[in-house]
Amino acid sequence: MTDAHATSPQSEATDLNASETVPEFVDLQVHTTASDGALVPTKVVEAARDAQLYAIAITDHDTVDGLDEAIAAGAELGVRIVPGVELSTHFEDEELHLLGLHVTDREPMRAALESLQLGRIARAERIVATLNARGIPVTMEAVLAEAAKGAVGRPHVARAMVAGGWARDFREAFDKWLGWGKPAYMSKERFDVADAIALVHRAGGLAVWAHPGEGATQPRVQKLADVGLDGVEVLHPSHPPYLVQRLIETVEKVGLLPSGGSDWHGTHEGPRRIGGQLVPKVWLDWQDAKVAARAAPAS
Numbered sequence: 001m002t003d004a005h006a007t008s009p010q011s012e013a014t015d016l017n018a019s020e021t022v023p024e025f026v027d028l029q030v031h032t033t034a035s036d037g038a039l040v041p042t043k044v045v046e047a048a049r050d051a052q053l054y055a056i057a058i059t060d061h062d063t064v065d066g067l068d069e070a071i072a073a074g075a076e077l078g079v080r081i082v083p084g085v086e087l088s089t090h091f092e093d094e095e096l097h098l099l100g101l102h103v104t105d106r107e108p109m110r111a112a113l114e115s116l117q118l119g120r121i122a123r124a125e126r127i128v129a130t131l132n133a134r135g136i137p138v139t140m141e142a143v144l145a146e147a148a149k150g151a152v153g154r155p156h157v158a159r160a161m162v163a164g165g166w167a168r169d170f171r172e173a174f175d176k177w178l179g180w181g182k183p184a185y186m187s188k189e190r191f192d193v194a195d196a197i198a199l200v201h202r203a204g205g206l207a208v209w210a211h212p213g214e215g216a217t218q219p220r221v222q223k224l225a226d227v228g229l230d231g232v233e234v235l236h237p238s239h240p241p242y243l244v245q246r247l248i249e250t251v252e253k254v255g256l257l258p259s260g261g262s263d264w265h266g267t268h269e270g271p272r273r274i275g276g277q278l279v280p281k282v283w284l285d286w287q288d289a290k291v292a293a294r295a296a297p298a299s
Contacts (some may be wrong), residue, residue, distance in 0.1 A: 027274055042070070057261065231257035
């Protein structure tokens, strides 16, 4: 860790709030229409500006296709864009979502993700076939239209179901049909977590465990650190305060970096609002220092 870690992230955030100057905040997990977000990258950056955020990380699922537009909009609107991605991986026979943040060399990432994109389409086709067999005549064409050339996911199936009148709303589509254990749930192709971490590092980035929840025990975090994990998403809408504190203590003990984000997909209501997690800018500063140290030539 850097010397800045002598002050805990929790106390640093408190100090920022107590300061006479206006605190600066970041949001290191947001999504666009490049995957399953509701807004195009430029509109996401506009929302970040309106929320007075210093920086956001664009972390679309299994794709980096929205980054160029977001970076251009950020330069125009005065919002720093951290290039990122959210990868679906598996660890100890469970799904684990991994954020790749600061992925400056995107070509290795883009090439590796091509097979996952094809897998997403095949998965959507299996979901549609299952729904059809159960009397819901949603079409693959409607699902692809909802994806609008972005990475296809279950949210696009849900939107097509709502548009066709086969579900009252997004929640019903997942609760009744698409959620884990429901009739049309299908698992997706995933990286081994160690391979995904290595891919993020080849792209120049930091590997961060996204929204780990109660599963981020110190032994499990240590296992991931041993294969290269750089950080843990401490602040997330699904994490209650007691868990946030526990995760802060865990990353400090293991020697990893804290991160945080809203996991915003474009909604204007509910807990997942852009900037809603009040992630202190100093956490981004620590990440920047780690990236710079890793890129520096060995003495």
